Amino acid sequence: MSTEFYGFLNYPSKIKRRRVTWLSFVPIFLLLFACAPVSSSTPLATSGAVLISSPTPSSTPTSSRLPSPTFLPTLTATSTPILTPPQTPTSRPDPTQTSLPPSLPPLPTLTPDPTHLPTFQPSNLPALQPSNPPPFKPSTKAVVLIIIDGARWTETFGDPTRDLIPHLANDLAPLGAINTAFYNDGQTLTVPGHAAIVTGTWQDLPNNGQARPTAPTIFEYYRAATASSADDAVFAHGSFIEPVLTYSAHPAYGAQFGAAEFFSDYPTPPYDDGMAANARRALAELKPHLLMISLLDPDEAGHIRDWAGYRQAIKHDDEIIWQVWQQLQADPFYAGQTTLMVTNDHGRGCGEGWPEHGGDDECNRHVMFLAVGPDIPPGLVISQRRTLRDIAPTIGYLLDFETPFVEGEVMAELLTQESPR
Template sequence: MIGIMKLAQMRNSSFLLLFLMIIRGGNLYSQQTENVVIAVIDGARYTETFGDPTHQYIPRIWNDLRPQGTIFTSFYNDGITQTNSGHSTILTGTWQSILNDGGELPHKPTLFEYFRKEKNSPASENYVVLGKTKLDILAFSDHADYGASYGGIVDTTDFQYDDVYTLENVKDVITTFHPRLMITNLAATDRAGHDGPWSNYTEKLQRADSIVNELWNFIQADPTYSNKTTLIITNDHGRHTTDFRSHGDGCDGCRHISLLMLGPDTPIDKIEATRYTQVDIAPTIGRLLNFNTYYSTGNIITPALTLPSSETYSIQSGWNIISVPKLASSMLKTELFPSAISSAYSYNGSYLKQDTLENGVGYWIKFPSSQDFTITGLNIETDTIDVVEGWNLIGSLTIPIPITNIGSSSANMILSQFFRYSVNYIIADTLQPCRGYWVKSNQSGQLFLNPIATAHPVAIISENENPPPPPHQEGSSIIETSYSLKQNYPNPFNPATNFQFTITDCQLTILKVYDVLGREVATLLNEVRQPGEYNVNWNASGFPSGFYYYRLQVYDSDESKTRRAATFDETKKLILMK
């Protein structure tokens, strides 16, 4: 379960273990891109890539990489379909018509120039790793306000048109410098297309396919890059529709090219048919790395980014079991469901009142009438949910997920049917967005919610026992709590956020912030406080983007001397997004 985990219930576990469990239950989209790598497979025609229904020449891209990202089936070069113009268009976000022999610079600023000038990025964070020397013009433009002083570093292989050597150069650059922004050209496919025969062209395309797959695996194995890097795989141009040996005009074979994006901000296993063009890549990278591309004429490729969106949901009059299917800027019950006439109740053997809600959790909430409401936030397309032995009240994803797609952490876990509520309990075959569900487990563990069917679905048996009744009905039990630690607001935040908590006695109060490895990064409070409600501000301007956790511990006077047991001990997650 994402979010709140009370350490008072885990006194025999380490604090680091708590963090690791929270991280493992995190959402796929919640990381932020810090690095971008562009890999251009030079001169690959669409009919041999995404346009081939067998995908025989790109098995690694199609079978291994595509499910991890978003592919674009209507991506085009609407400009000059030559190598230097195509690459320059990718890097500038403007249609470039320049000499194809390496004798002319781009006339608008490149991504390297924008990034270095706005972010004060050193040259070593910006690399051009080439498979052909004439592309050394990509490092900078001839624009008067930018130019060489803001350019990237060029690294050219000693073996032109050999993608294997180019890959080794890319790996060396990553290992040594970890550039924030890099483009590499895999030149062999285009060279083989010009030289022929057909088998040579397709062989080099298959090799490029293996190389970009190896590059992605290398990125994901690098601690600095893993889960922080977006890889963009595309082409500079295609080839003539009727003659694969040449290119350079406006035929569909030359213009229709491929685009695949994968990384922490890109939806997974998505095929997008909206038409985009080469000039759209630059502003999209600017959005990912948070810098402006002033002269770009393209549009941000929004389907490749996980951006906040709004959805409207319906609820019935009276009690509803609800979950929050998006990561909203505020997870307060009063802001998500302002018309509710009850508290929000989670379940842990008894009902618990909750002011701040979490993704992946089901809540009982009562409404005065049937109505619609809108939630705005980031989509949650996969989740890991902790369950205990007995009844569990769980949440759902942004998209429907069949029960048969749910996996578990143990082959021995057996579940009841899933129950939804609509005046009475009803057996569900699909978890719908914004709904909560009861499920009974024979043991503690984790459930894996994923829109992609699992090879090992969890075992489900019929359950004759009904789930617990709603709160305030006969047979239900509610625990009232006086202490509270609310979700920080705003969240995500940049650079400051507020923590609100309540204590009920004159007690030693400790509030600390930790990074994802459990290392303390800030002590915000460590003193005796009187009963009451408090707000504490944290300015994180000196900290990098990412996940953090804040922990509130409250000790009675005698306990504070030994630190053996806190009266109240709770941890929550927050996201710094610069």
């Protein structure tokens, strides 16, 4: 190929074309390179990483060109700064060797002034009371639990005159404690109410004596713990529906740990005289450590709408309880080491509803509770709310046997709190 070629410019037809060699374009190339702008504001990478980006239309003209490699600076190792981490001291500075700036005043030396220190005398110190009673071995060796069936709070300790319970209010209460906020929170019926007392649980039982409680009774707990005979745990009653309470349907307990049963079918009223006779005979002959007596006359009179008979039955049961207490104090086996508890299984309806029970009102649920014994300080009036479920674990505590399936609590305030009347 020839080193000469024809130019590609279209000259006017009147101008004669001429031959052009490649040397003719050298001045043009030199002129273009000389006029190309080199931006001094574009940073050059110095750390070995190069960022290439497109110039923005507003800052770079469309005719700009990348600089020739001859214009790039030569990067050397010394052009990149070397960053070194700060030196970690090998040991902590000694704060005792650090001096304060001379502009700060020295700290004053504090010396106690004995004349301004308070002097505490033993009489000034508050007496610390334990939140729970300290563990101790109860002195109680026997428990007698008496239930007055169906007596309302308003006819017992809720009556300001207390004329239906003269012995309970005037003779026994000063020797022990009463609780003014005691309730049946379960079914306010005879069998479920009695079952709550002896099991420490709310039992959903029919009131016809056809089903036993599912939780163990205090009789079973006691006999299983002491390996005692049935004569050592006695239930004296006069109702055909209450034999189901002598033992439970719990598979780990049952009939082998049940209570001895003293049933009284007294032919004429007052029927509670028969229960009282059986109970007093059991105390004299069997010497049980656990005895429960159920007095039914107030409930029986209520159901036949005999208001006078209902009130008289409460007063008669007050006399029976006093006779039982006198017998306990006259017997060296029981005197000074027996705790007596008295309560109700339920109350009765309010107002005109007094003949019946089973409702959810205050009159059905509010019941009495009295306890007298060697571990109970005299003259207590307790207002802490308690329920029938708390009786079983409290008896277990006093007689030192476990009650693992109860839902109630030991009434610690009964044993420790002192609130004179």
